[in-house]
Amino acid sequence: IAAGSTKTFTMTNSAIAVGDNLLMNHPSAGSLGHYLFNARCTAGQAVIDVKNTTGGTLNEAIVIRFQVMKGVTS
Numbered sequence: 001i002a003a004g005s006t007k008t009f010t011m012t013n014s015a016i017a018v019g020d021n022l023l024m025n026h027p028s029a030g031s032l033g034h035y036l037f038n039a040r041c042t043a044g045q046a047v048i049d050v051k052n053t054t055g056g057t058l059n060e061a062i063v064i065r066f067q068v069m070k071g072v073t074s
Contacts, residue, residue, distance in 0.1 A: 001052040001059070011066075012045045019071035022046050030060035037064065041071075 001007050016022070022039035026032060035058075036051040052058050 001050065002057050003052060003055050006049050006051040008047060008049050010045055010047050013068070014044055015068050016041050016044060016046050017070070018043055019073055021069040021071055022048070023067040023069055024048070025065050026062055027065050028063045030062035031058060034058060035062065039066075041068075 018041065020041040022041060024037040024039065026035055026037070031054070034052065034054045036049075036053050038049040038051075039046045048064075050062075050064075
């Protein structure tokens with residue numbers, strides 16, 4: 001990932017629903033603390049953005065740990 005840029009991927013998971021939130025962290029592998037994560041949940045999937053927050057290029061296979069937090073709209 002080039003300096004300051006973002007890569008996006010889609011994760012499929014039947015436990016995810018519209019209105020849910022995804023809590024993510026980077027516990028191991030790669031340069032810890034050099035990434036910013038964002039997710040948008042839809043029915044059965046989440047679109048996840050991974051941003052390189054450094055001034056240099058990162059080319060690593062990172063581990064992302066996640067938790068689905070069920071959302072409610074009332």
